[in-house]
Amino acid sequence: MKKRGTLVVFILLISVLAVFANGTNESEGKTHLTFWTALTTTADQQAHQKIIEAFQAENPDIEVTVEYVSHKDWYTRMMTSVTSGDYPDMVLCDQSEVAWMYYQGMLAPMNDVLSAIDPTGTDFVSGKASIDSCRTRDGNVWGIPFSMNINAIWYRADILDDLGIDPDSIRTWDDLYEVCELVKGQGYTAMGMALAREAAYQQLCIWSNANGCNFFDEENGAYLLDIPSERKKVEDALLYLKKLNDNGMMPAGVSNWMWVDYRTAMANGEVVFTSSWGGDIGVASEVNPDMLENLSVMVHPVGPDGEEYPPYHDAGIWAWSITAGAYETKKEAIDKWIEFFFEPENISIACAARPVYNLPLQKSVLESDVFYSDPITEMFKDEIEYLFEYALPTARRVGFEAGPSIVAGQISSQLFLSDAVQNYLFNNWSLEETMEYIDSNMKDVMEEFNYPIDGYNE
Amino acid sequence: MRRLTREAKIGYLFLLPSIAVFLCFVLYPFIYTIVLSFFDYNWFTKKTLFNGIGNYISLFSDQTFWAALGRTIFYTIGTLAGQCILAFGIALLLNKEYAGIGIIRSIFLLPWILPTVVTALAWRMMLHERWGVITYLLELFNITDGRVAFLADTALALPSVMAVSIWRGFPLLMVSFIAALQSVPKELYEAAIIDGASWFNQLFHITLPYLRKLIAIIVLFRTIWVFNDYDLVWLMTRGGPAFATETLPIYVYQRSFGAYKFGEATSIAMVIFFFLVVMSGFYFKLIEKED
Secondary structure, eight states: OHHHHHHHHHHHHHHHHHHHHHHHHHHHOOOEEEESSSOHHHHHHHHHHHHHHHHHHHHHTTEEEEEOOOOOHHHHHOOOHHHOOOOEEEEEEEEEHHHHHHTTTOOOOHHHHHHHHHHSSSSSSOTTTTGGGGBBBTTTTTEEEEEEEEEEEEEHHHHEEHHHHOOOGOHHHHHHHHHHHHHHHOEEEEEOOOTTTTTTTHHHHHHHHHHHHOOOOOTOOOBBBTSSSHHHHHHHHHHHHHHHHHHTTOOOTOOOOOOOHHHHHTTTTTTEEEEESSHHHHHHHHOOGGGGGGEEEEOBOTTOOSSSOOOOEEEEEEEEEHHHHHHHHHHHHHHHHHHHHSSHHHHHHHHHHHHHTBBOOOOHHHTTTTGGSSHHHHHHHHHHHHIIIGGGGGGGOOTTTTTTOOOHHHHSSHHHHHHHHHHHHHHHOOOOHHHHHHHHHHHHHHTTTTTTOOOOOO | OOOOHHHHHHHHHHHHHHHHIIIIIIIHHHHHHHHTEEEEEBBBOEEEEEOOOOHHHHHHHHHHHHHHHHHHHHHHHHHHHHHHHHHHHHHHHHOOOOOTHHHHHHHHHHHHHHHHHHHHHHHHHHHHHTTTTHHHHHTTTTTSSSSOOTSTTTTTHHHHHHHHHHHHHHHHHHHHHHHHHHTTTTTHHHHHHHOOOOOHHIIIIEEEEHHHHHHHHHHHHHHHHTOOOOHHHHHTTTTOTTTTOOOOOHHIIIIIITBBBBHHHHHHHHHHHHHHHHHHHHHHHHHHHHH
């Protein structure tokens, strides 16, 4: 009898604990919002915390928590969360991840909240590296970008100055290669970039872009690599990367370099050029602030087949998206949070976590005093204005030429493009073999996901 | 029909939790995996088409699969050989009784005790071409001309991971070997010494023949383990660079969580399973003989 009584008490205790474990916040009448983000540095976390605290002080009935998920683990985490149905209310991630989640049916359209943030529809800068990256052909917006980052060539101004090289004279790939040889002759490692398995695809896209190549048609999204002239632009990009690597312009071990590696190398003075989105500045400000005054940026030199200078530039955006299920039940709280985040002060705080890398897209922020109140952002004001003037007009991302597509999400989440680059650069694959691998895998993906290879008809 | 006694009923009742766990977490996933391997199933699109043995047929014409299989066999053989030699050598050294032997044996167990994630990250740092201590020392003592990118060089990446795997796995074998060595009758050695046998003669004519079957059993057991190695390889290289360390378990992961082709991935998993069943067959045969 005594044992039975103990059992009953134990079960009751567990039940009570379960109820409380699940409902503390609800019992206080609070709405609990969660978001995942791939912006994971300590500075990012501090910025988020600051914004969350300010928001919660204004909205004591809403509690916001954040979970940090690295880009490397993003898709796996998303897959398991989709399967279990346990995903966050919102995400703060890049446009490829937005496209992936949109095609997984996870997201809610954000047109209403965008109208609240930008009632006139004129505040966000125009171009492909802005709202259009998250707008599907039906006009729905699935993510609102708070920042963008433009890939360009960051360089050591002091070294080029010492060698009497005018950065403005580097306008073609040959020019860049000549300077690389020159700096190599002075004992420097010329070029750093992320070529690890998760990142190498980006460099293929970046250098193909700089050679005037789009993978997809800008108007109807048709696949273009079947056209020999476009295919050649990608081949030339591969050849150029191989030339840089085989001739010792890139450091040993570059095949394992992630983003942090080339940023740290630049900050520590180990490389002269980086193909970078400007993250070098944030890292330098942390590990070697003295280096900051030596860093500057130029637009990508144009490849042999590129017709325009400056050529296309790769641009990433970091956008807020809302998961569909959450929006049905927590719309008011979510809208409040998103609108709060897009206030100039808060965008500036978030951007300052990665100065120069995070560039706001709202004119109201760019023209406000608060954005340049961050000393490092202010220090690089000329470079930021230069990027907006010369790189932003041509900025886009492969897969998003005609807006977000299912293939865009797959290019980022799958490894086949990176594997092609790595095998060509580091494993003696022939150019034909590499191009065949890229082409067949791209077509496999398009077929698998019913992407219209000849473009959208409407 | 014989009725169950009360004790028997209670006995079966106690078995229920473990049966339930087995059914839910072993049998169901296993059967599901077999079934899935006959489907063209894409997790992302949720496309599910019966494909018969199509996945298996396309697998055998998949060059990446064969390359991954080759790498897995190389990794398994190399790792096991290294572990056996290192473990046996150290076991011979530690198969003595002197002050502090317990502590020394415990120290040698450390690689096995460390969590894999700690081992992998520590070795990644040590092998790093820019800030790794190993390449620094090699350069310092003029053993290499410059920094060596162990994990970024397609020729060195797999051997480097194997070296770490050897380091991590040898203590388990070492303990088994020490236990086995202590079971060899001392009289055999005494007789050999009287007959003037050298240390090498004792090793090759007494120790090794005596331990032969036990070594075979341990090696087979470890083969199954090492063949399935996923965590260490993934944490150190993620299968790169340029496929250099993409073993079969990594390839299964890439086909499933990378390309969402779970049908294909499960067919590869079934091939691994079949291979390991054969190995297990040998293993149990040997145990039977040993008994």
